[in-house]
Amino acid sequence: GAGVSQSPRYKVAKRGQDVALRCDPISGHVSLFWYQQALGQGPEFLTYFQNEAQLDKSGLPSDRFFAERPEGSVSTLKIQRTQQEDSAVYLCASSHRDRGNQPQHFGDGTRLSIL
Amino acid sequence: AQTVTQSQPEMSVQEAETVTLSCTYDTSESDYYLFWYKQPPSRQMILVIRQEAYKQQNATENRFSVNFQKAAKSFSLKISDSQLGDAAMYFCAYRRMDSSYKLIFGSGTRLLVRP
Numbered sequence: 001g002a003g004v005s006q007s008p009r010y011k012v013a014k015r016g017q018d019v020a021l022r023c024d025p026i027s028g029h030v031s032l033f034w035y036q037q038a039l040g041q042g043p044e045f046l047t048y049f050q051n052e053a054q055l056d057k058s059g060l061p062s063d064r065f066f067a068e069r070p071e072g073s074v075s076t077l078k079i080q081r082t083q084q085e086d087s088a089v090y091l092c093a094s095s096h097r098d099r100g101n102q103p104q105h106f107g108d109g110t111r112l113s114i115l
Numbered sequence: 116a117q118t119v120t121q122s123q124p125e126m127s128v129q130e131a132e133t134v135t136l137s138c139t140y141d142t143s144e145s146d147y148y149l150f151w152y153k154q155p156p157s158r159q160m161i162l163v164i165r166q167e168a169y170k171q172q173n174a175t176e177n178r179f180s181v182n183f184q185k186a187a188k189s190f191s192l193k194i195s196d197s198q199l200g201d202a203a204m205y206f207c208a209y210r211r212m213d214s215s216y217k218l219i220f221g222s223g224t225r226l227l228v229r230p
Contacts, residue, residue, distance in 0.1 A: 033214060042119075042206050042220030043160070089158060095216075103150070104218060104226065106160035 004107035006092050012113045015080050021077045021110045025094030032075050033104060034067055037089040049075060087114045117142045119209050119223035126199045129229050134226045136192045138207030146212045149183070149190045154204040158230045166190065174228070
């Protein structure tokens with residue numbers, strides 16, 4: 001596709017369940033980012049990949065959060081033993097080259113609701 | 116650490132009029148990038164305009180322009196001839212020039228456009 005694709009668009013889970021969120025970046029984009037956006041707030045950085053290498057995971061809030069990009073394209077954000085505070089929109093973004101002036105292109109996000 | 120502040124939670128403008136959204140930031144870096152993103156209810160973050168800190172000239176994209184005051188660390192967005200489709204959340208964002216490529220967002224300003 002032409003843009004960043006995220007699935008599912010909505011996810012409802014019970015507290016304690018594991019969830020997996022998928023991001024399909026724009027073809028050829030080297031850099032991939034995950035952000036967490038709480039209701040009424042700006043997005044906050046979670047983690048960054050350059051190809052398959054996870055170069056920065058400083059934003060992951062706990063060891064329940066895990067991200068991977070094994071072949072340097074599709075990425076999965078996994079949250080184990082979900083808690084209510086994990087409820088948020090999870091945004092994925094990709095950019096063409098590993099240079100600061102390349103804009104990040106965002107997907108529509110996954111809205112995660114933990115009951 | 117870098118921070119981005121948007122002090123206007125909500126702004127309202129009459130259709131065809133001009134509105135200015137404020138943004139201030141804090142950094143010790145001399146070179147960096149600043150962005151304005153638009154987020155409609157569809158949740159996708161759309162890049163509106165970008166400014167490189169080393170450029171003194173203010174960026175312009177059609178009806179959108181910025182007032183970049185580097186010494187004051189201010190980066191406001193002016194929307195001219197406002198249209199109903201401009202109604203959305205607007206986020207100011209900062210990005211370093213080095214290998215830390217994450218975006219740092221403000222808390223956003225909701226723009227309402229009155230017909």
